[in-house]
Amino acid sequence: MKINHQTYHTGFGDQAFAIECNNKDAYDIAEFLFLDFPGAISATTKQYDIILSGPVPMLSLWKNDSRLYYGKSRYQLAYILMNEIIYHSINTNKSHHALHAGAVFKEDRCIILPGQSGNGKSTLTSWLIMNGFQYLTDELVFLDSESQLLPMTRPISLKANSSHDSWLLPTEHNKSLITSDTGSMIPHRLFNPLFEAKQPKVTDIIFPEYKVGAEPRLLEISPARSSLYLLQSHVNARNLDGHGVSELAAIVKTCRSFSLTYGNFTDLQKIFHSDSSPF
Amino acid sequence: MKDTQKPIVNTTYTVEKFDDEILLYTEAGTQAVYLNDTAHTVWLLCKEDMTVGQMVQYLEQQYPEQQKLIRGDVTGALETLLENGVIGFTDED
Missing domain, CATH: 3.40.50 (Rossmann fold)
Known part of the structure; x- marks a missing residue:
């Protein structure tokens, strides 16, 4: 069995994010959202997982052990993930x-x-x-x-x-x-x-x-x-x-x-x- | 609003000055208030320990050509300041 995990690295301001993707389709969602983000260097990196499985397929979004989304909608998953990234980019920023x-x-x-x-x-x-x-x-x-x-x-x-x-x-x-x-x-x-x-x-x-x-x-x-x-x-x-x-x-x-x-x-x-x- | 009432300025507001206008904002950052030229003048007088009547009288002397407008402008500005918690009132009776 070939498992094609890929990690999409992105960041904004002083926050870095790593998005684990279980296949190319999941990776394409991350790339769609964050292609033109400037990136960031940070001592800590927040971790998310996008998992696509099944023939339909079903999508899930995880932050550590918390499931933030499960369903069929790419839009809903993308919307929730983007809002997570926006929130964490803003929440502790003191430089801008x-x-x-x-x-x-x-x-x-x-x-x-x-x-x-x-x-x-x-x-x-x-x-x-x-x-x-x-x-x-x-x-x-x-x-x-x-x-x-x-x-x-x-x-x-x-x-x-x-x-x-x-x-x-x-x-x-x-x-x-x-x-x-x-x-x-x-x-x-x-x-x-x-x-x-x-x-x-x-x-x-x-x-x-x-x-x-x-x-x-x-x-x-x-x-x-x-x-x-x-x-x-x-x-x-x-x-x-x-x-x-x-x-x-x-x-x-x-x-x-x-x-x-x-x-x-x-x-x-x-x-x-x-x-x-x-x- | 009675002429004998005296405005008390809420000192938790900080001032940001512009040319003819100012912005007041609370230290807690929960509220900001924009004051135009007239309201700015009234707010400055609020810090001078004057009653409403004394403010009106003072401004009528300063701007005699606008005497008919001054009372309305002063009470309007004071109401705005009061609504936004920038001032309170004591009564001199």
């Missing part, structure tokens, strides 16, 4: 500001898009990379005191599948996705085939709000207001001196900040392609 935010760049502009789940952050990120911007992340950025970004470059994660009105991707790409009734993970390289890993300095902050029927609007906001909004997406503040507020405010003062309200892609087209657009 961890922000729940998307990020894209174009030429000398690097935009972060802070916000909670459901406010259209991933959809806006997808639209921007289909309209001339390069992908960095749709979920999490680490920011150092010099404004330099460490993006968690993962597959784009949408709470929709190809039957949804907001779907942007041509159907011929569907076989490249991990998808379910509740969401989809899309390899960002389908949008940006010439992807190159970058860690630029942030220049602009856009706080998106998806609101059906609302009047589309891009409004420049003050650094104080921007800092207030940014604190709501600052997920490791408790680990930092003074909750990182002064350092984060200093970064915000070097950026331009905007609030963006939109209800559909036509709105985005009007805002970003108008002559008065700052982008």
Whole structure:
């Protein structure tokens, strides 16, 4: 009997992870999720196992002796594993500001898009990379005191599948996705085939709000207001001196900040392609 | 809100200054409050041991051209500060 175990090593910030995979199919899931993670060197490595077995097959995800998932859904397994990695990357980090935010760049502009789940952050990120911007992340950025970004470059994660009105991707790409009734993970390289890993300095902050029927609007906001909004997406503040507020405010003062309200892609087209657009 | 009431500043808030605005945040990191120019001015006066009436009177003297707006602006700012736990009140009666 030939057993083809492989370990996928990845990491983010100061956390390293080893994912034991019992076959190539399991390894492909890990590679799908973490292909563009920057990696990390750490004294300790957190261990996970992905096991695929049977003709269907059945999938399970383990963390040491705890089973985190058992079932048939690649999407559910991938979703749980990604959230585990995100949690552990943030939880003890004391060196960066961890922000729940998307990020894209174009030429000398690097935009972060802070916000909670459901406010259209991933959809806006997808639209921007289909309209001339390069992908960095749709979920999490680490920011150092010099404004330099460490993006968690993962597959784009949408709470929709190809039957949804907001779907942007041509159907011929569907076989490249991990998808379910509740969401989809899309390899960002389908949008940006010439992807190159970058860690630029942030220049602009856009706080998106998806609101059906609302009047589309891009409004420049003050650094104080921007800092207030940014604190709501600052997920490791408790680990930092003074909750990182002064350092984060200093970064915000070097950026331009905007609030963006939109209800559909036509709105985005009007805002970003108008002559008065700052982008 | 009575003119004789005196605001007491909650000292657990730390200040982050911007040009005309400030951000107040708690040491515990559980809350942040944005103050515009007017609220910033009112918050500074809260630290000067003044009653609400004295604040209104002082600002009316400083900005006579805005006299009609000042009482509303001051009470509005004080209500915002109170709602966010930035100040409390004592009564001078």
